[in-house]
Amino acid sequence: MYNFVCCLLSNLALLAAVQLASWFIRAMRPDLTVHGTRLFVGMIAIAFVFDAALTFLVFADAGGAWKVYHPVNAFYARAVAYALAVAVAFGLARRAGRAAARRDAGARAKDGALVIETSPYSKSTLPM
Template identity: 55%
Template sequence: MVNFVCFLLWNLALLFAVRVGCWLIGCTRPDITLNGTRIFVGLMAIALVFDTAVTFLVFADAGGPWQAHNPSETYPERAFAYVLAALIAVLIAWHARRQDSRTTRNGAAATQEIETSAYSKSTLPM
């Protein structure tokens, strides 16, 4: 269980790093739009495939000191940590998208205006 928690925390730290990286790229280059969730889910899929290949193709037949470590014991924990981290990323993105649409639908974001002239009562939408 300790291994699972460590793997999950490491994957969530990677999620944070990917989201911050995509945000920084978006701030510096507004013409580039990156979806951090899709990038992270892709990274988790690649990591799961690579981990499966290394576990069952390389270390399964390894001799010497590797025989003391049974790779099939810790693999399900790592695989579940990959899948759970990807699911958490998708749920966070879904929740954020839902909050944005709810804010726009209620009109809070669309009705912000600046009064440009007190005399003519003109406004400028933001």
């Protein structure tokens, strides 16, 4: 459990750092399209491959003191932490995308453009 929690916390800290860095890059250079979630998933994929290679190719056959740490059993907890961090990243990206779409739709409606209500039940509109 300790491996899972530590790996998950470090992955979430990495997610925050990557999102913050991509936000700064987009603020400084609006013409660049930097997607922090895609960068994070790429970094996690590379980390997962290296983790698997080290676990199964190096530490699994190592004898002596390494057998105490059960590297193969701890790998599965880290793999779940990687997957959970990626799921959190995608969830946050989806939530941010929906909020941005609502903000853009509200800004277009406030500009004085003609807006037609398409459904009273879903409260959807069609800007013209």
